[in-house]
Amino acid sequence: MAVRLAVRLGVRLGVVTALLGTTVALAPAQAALAAATALTPSPYAFADGAQSIEGARSTADAPLLKPGTSYKSSLPSSGKVNYSLQLDAESNAYVSVTAVPSPGSTVSVIDGIKVSVQDAEGISCSADTASFGAARSPHPIAAWGMRERSPAKTLCRKAGTYYVSVERADPDGEGSSPDAWDLELVAMTEPPTAKTGATSAPEVWDSASPQPLQGQAETRRGGAGFATATPLDQGVWRDDIRPGQTLFYEVPVDWGRQLHVTADLGSSDSAGTGFTADALDLALYNPARGPVADIGVGYDGDQKSGSLPPLPPVDHANRYAVIRQVGAVRFAGSYYLVAHLSESVAESFGDGPFPMTLRVRLSGAAQAGPAYAGESAPEGVFEVSDEDREAAAEGVAAGDDTAMRAVAVGGIGTGSALLVGLGVWTLVARRRGVA
Numbered sequence: 001m002a003v004r005l006a007v008r009l010g011v012r013l014g015v016v017t018a019l020l021g022t023t024v025a026l027a028p029a030q031a032a033l034a035a036a037t038a039l040t041p042s043p044y045a046f047a048d049g050a051q052s053i054e055g056a057r058s059t060a061d062a063p064l065l066k067p068g069t070s071y072k073s074s075l076p077s078s079g080k081v082n083y084s085l086q087l088d089a090e091s092n093a094y095v096s097v098t099a100v101p102s103p104g105s106t107v108s109v110i111d112g113i114k115v116s117v118q119d120a121e122g123i124s125c126s127a128d129t130a131s132f133g134a135a136r137s138p139h140p141i142a143a144w145g146m147r148e149r150s151p152a153k154t155l156c157r158k159a160g161t162y163y164v165s166v167e168r169a170d171p172d173g174e175g176s177s178p179d180a181w182d183l184e185l186v187a188m189t190e191p192p193t194a195k196t197g198a199t200s201a202p203e204v205w206d207s208a209s210p211q212p213l214q215g216q217a218e219t220r221r222g223g224a225g226f227a228t229a230t231p232l233d234q235g236v237w238r239d240d241i242r243p244g245q246t247l248f249y250e251v252p253v254d255w256g257r258q259l260h261v262t263a264d265l266g267s268s269d270s271a272g273t274g275f276t277a278d279a280l281d282l283a284l285y286n287p288a289r290g291p292v293a294d295i296g297v298g299y300d301g302d303q304k305s306g307s308l309p310p311l312p313p314v315d316h317a318n319r320y321a322v323i324r325q326v327g328a329v330r331f332a333g334s335y336y337l338v339a340h341l342s343e344s345v346a347e348s349f350g351d352g353p354f355p356m357t358l359r360v361r362l363s364g365a366a367q368a369g370p371a372y373a374g375e376s377a378p379e380g381v382f383e384v385s386d387e388d389r390e391a392a393a394e395g396v397a398a399g400d401d402t403a404m405r406a407v408a409v410g411g412i413g414t415g416s417a418l419l420v421g422l423g424v425w426t427l428v429a430r431r432r433g434v435a
Helices: 002-020 026-039 316-320 345-349 386-394 402-410 414-434
Strands: 070-075 081-087 092-100 112-119 124-131 141-147 160-168 181-190 235-241 246-253 258-265 276-285 291-299 304-307 333-341 354-363
Touching (some): 092 112, 092 160, 258 276, 291 304
Antiparallel strands (some): 092 181, 235 354, 258 304, 276 291
């Protein structure tokens, strides 16, 4: 969580550092920064320290992905790129791939990414596809691949080399720009359980949709990527979102708990008219960044609301379910909410920002999880710690001082940010002088 805070602060104050190196007066710099922020949605924030690698056209040259490490790569408009994994014979392995088209590019309804995993003999272990949907608005989307050990599966069980292939979902389709997309890849491993547990998904769970949580909304500014996602607890959370912008949040969900989320998009103060299908896209991803469920909310300038479909309580045995969204709720940890507002909203209702409210409800009592016979990579990714709970309650990592919490949760004025940066710069300069 400390790393996430550092990245979050770096993203928000990066412009400040650049301004400090110039001789531009403070007031003009503030005005210029405010104007740029108002017109340009935040770009995707890759994980701090993500390693740059190049996917190979042939599996023979596929670079190795180490579990627990984040990578930055790219995907051409046609053809596959390949990566490799070295796996033991017992662990489950997951690879999430986030595709990030350029904000100015165009995408088709069915275009997106396809992620597949094969063993050394070319046998398919899994395949998953993510697309942009009816709004045709370019934004970060993620799909995952897996090698899972299951009593019901006889393939992909050996130790050895496995290959991850990534390609465009509709490489020959019309309506998509031919430019390459950035990729963020993260591999994770889940150890086996110490004891043999259930081999089928729970048959009975409460699938009723509860009343959306009510109450006064509290402001929480979303992050610009999975690595900088803003922690949320149960509550009503308010943020502003601009056309073309994607905001990331994370909700710690323990074993036995059930997550319910409703998104409200407020009315426009513009006199414009029109309708955008799936204007607000809200997607939920599990701790391995695997897709769980999503909802598209149409917009005509009046307030609109939509809820994610009912999800079961988090249970290790959910992985044996036939329904994909049930099978994805297979481990505890941080579940990610990713909200995107379609670029086309600006055509009818202006650049915004538009008020968005997230109503997050957690039901059910936390339970003990499975007794894992080993440690995951990265460590602790499939559990909820006390630090995670504190971070969700406060909006930032536990242990950080009040000033830093103010920056990460609500943002601070541009002038204040510049003054903070100037103070740090002055202190560093003085220390260098002493040295």
